[in-house]
Amino acid sequence: MKQRRRVLAASTALLAAVPLAIAAMSANASIPPPASGWTQVWGDDFNGSNGSLPSSANWIIDTGHGYPGGPANWGTGEIQNYTNSTNNLKLDGNGNLRITALKDGAGNWTSARIETQRSNFKPPAGGKLAIEGRIQMPNVTGEAALGYWPAFWTLGSPYRGNYWNWPGIGEFDIMENVNGLNSVWGVLHCDVAPGGACGEFTGIGNSRACPGSSCQSAFHTYRFEWDDAAKTFTWFVDGQSFHQVTQARVGVNVWNAMTSHAGHFILLNLAMGGAFPNALNNNQPTPVAATQSGHSMVVDYVAVYSSGGGTTTPPTTTTTTSNPGGGGSAYSDLQAENASERSGGSVSPGDGGSGVHQIANGGYLKFSGVNFGTGPARQFYARVASGAAGGVSGLVEVRLGSRTATPVGSIAVGNTGGWDAWRTIPANISNISGTHDVYITFTSGQPAPYVSVNWVKFGT
Template identity: 65%
Template sequence: MSPVPAASAAPSTLRRSGRRLALAAAVLATTTALVVASMTAHAAVPPPAAGWNLVWSDDFTGAAGALPSSANWIIDTGTSYPGGPANWGTGEIQTYTASTANLAQDGAGNLRITPLRDAAGRWTSARIETVRADFKPPAGGVLALEGRIQMPNVTGTQAAGYWPAFWALGSPYRGNYQNWPGIGEFDVMENVNGLNQVWGALHCGYAPGGPCNEFNGLGVTRACPGSTCQSAFHAYRFEWDASVSPQQLRWYVDGQLFHTVSQSQVGDPYWGQMTSHAGYFLLLNVAMGGSFPNGVAGATTPTAATVSGRPMLVDYVAVYRRGGTSPSPSPTTSTPPPGGTVDAYGTIQAEAFTVQNGVIVEACAEGGQDIGYLRNGDWARYDNVDFGATGPRDFLARVASGAAGGVSGLVEVRLDSPTAAPIGSFAVGNTGGWQSWISVPGNVSAVTGRHSVYLTFTSGQPADFVNVNWFTFRR
């Protein structure tokens, strides 16, 4: 991984790890940012302007000290994805946690991500990513990603190593970590070392080099308008415009356009690689140290002069769409069932999940599809599963495994959150092959009513250990 050579360069944001491969027109006045952000704190999510639709948002209006909603966000922890490279592949030196000291709503409409240094000099911070991974423009339409953010209020030598970011990654990155930068990365806002600058960048193609000049990316930087990035909230916005040909990517701060990349600059097949998949998930984090701040500083960061405890404040994050037609359901979404519910006691096809983390859909030897390459930390969510007034006695899943000797894990059922305590589970190891299917029962505790059901996968080894074709509950 190459350090960033100068303060004017785009950040090096290589985020890779070792896991298996997974399956220029002018800017139109009507496509500028929806609003010019005021400098008042705790603004509500802006309502959509004429022709736009708000498709997802989080206003962080929870109680003081509360974590962000688990229905909206996954909290990344540690120093890598499971099985991934150390330091998230960027050289950053902090450990991410789910502690409310690092990550919490403040009770006044903001999310705070706070880097902290302990007495031994070790840094902790926080990183979250959206559960949804299907954000993309409708065919012939426009997608907008927007966040109203105040960067950590620290400058000068005390800010060395601070690296706040609001960005998006292509959905195939989940559970792969070898396909960057081909699947695409949109850096809506990045900043380092307390400089009054916002960096916007695109990562694509291949590294090193390629159409996006990796590992730097195609990036531009500018100062925040009016008040500095560190002293006030600003609205950072990214638009992907599929209504023009060639398509355009655009970056704004407080409604002011500062960077544009066209489809023709990227070219084929690289544009298709980053736009033809299911969509993108969003991330918010504050890293400490690493290739980008070190490259800009020309020295290793953070330093002894770096101060602890200056949070990034996030007022809201919102996703808007305009025009076009809705995309077809993708592997990360499913068509709502008739009547809006799923019968817990019917056969639930594993590939019919609503949202997933680390799951790959593949052809199944028994017909149809299964979900595969499942390992520790992966999960799939199935919404509106109705257990009725009388709960099940057990559940049954159709599974297969070609895991190596000594590799096994648990298939678990959880309700309403991927981190809730399991209500049932069974252990599985090698069944004779990844398409050698057997039906395995597991007891479940009493449950009634309608729930989001999570199949989660837990193992003491980092390797894939199971595929799932279908599951059901039995009375």
């Protein structure tokens, strides 16, 4: 979905058929149990009252025409304005999420886009991760469908807060469709653009017709599997494999750039117009006057499953941690509870381990003798959660050598959806090298606790 144009021919060739348990389900079914050998590690079945928004503990609602400071029109040329209105985004009371594209009397389109709070979906070392959704594309075809662009996809976690490091951080398009065509596209975006190992802005993709009923007239199950042992990405529709990319195809360095960071976050959106639908409309702009308003992408569930490897869940931190007492590599997780000095908050379990919880204004963490090497480090990451009351927020700041030194970087944290709703938030920092005592300080205009911290780390 990111900065690209694309003309991909539909193909009905199947790479393989796999015996996944894809059962016929009613529209308001719960998440199906995992196949043998798999464990569900996250999911949303979108059960809730009619007209309510999706869970804020699970989802972030994107609004406007792009991320603040990011590419215009979300980097794709799409024309709609994303909103948090229940006219565009809501649970329908029957176990589904509906994302609806609407055109007003002035010809302006609105729609919706959401992304998971979690941004660390990846397989355990040597294991597998599967991301799956049961979705009905907007039920509109022909000229009335020109410009409709539904998608179910992921982006690498370093994209959050940067917005200019695409496609190197990786993008997995699990399901894309344009213009009401009876096809599902599966696409990998990687490396650099234009060109690179993935041939950007097109990406490495394949497509096929939906099995049985058309993509528009019925629900189908779309699945992406990431196999860390085999070094493969594989795409499925209704249990049938139709696309695969191997590490050998893109090279080890490109593969590692997509897979060695904290993980990916999942997105669902319904765009209108842009490079992809325009390309499949003889390079003419979409939507057109005949495009019908009011059609919806309907999502029954989204689930993430894990299999094999050293753990049954995607790791919430990297496998390398800081030394007790707070020192170690700047590029490993500096666990908050291991800080050599701490003021404020309390150590308690959370996010698969422990952290320092409910820190307020004036608190700090000190990590002694943190080694940045020759670096230089240009990124700071903090794994945080907040259940702070409305209007309560604050800064997580990085200072070197002293608690009162000028911050070299900071992030702003407000309510993330609850004290257990963890997010990895990145920030740009000044170029840092050498060895330093690192102070993480907490500054807020309110006295109430506003942030819990699992870990912090740095990146180049």
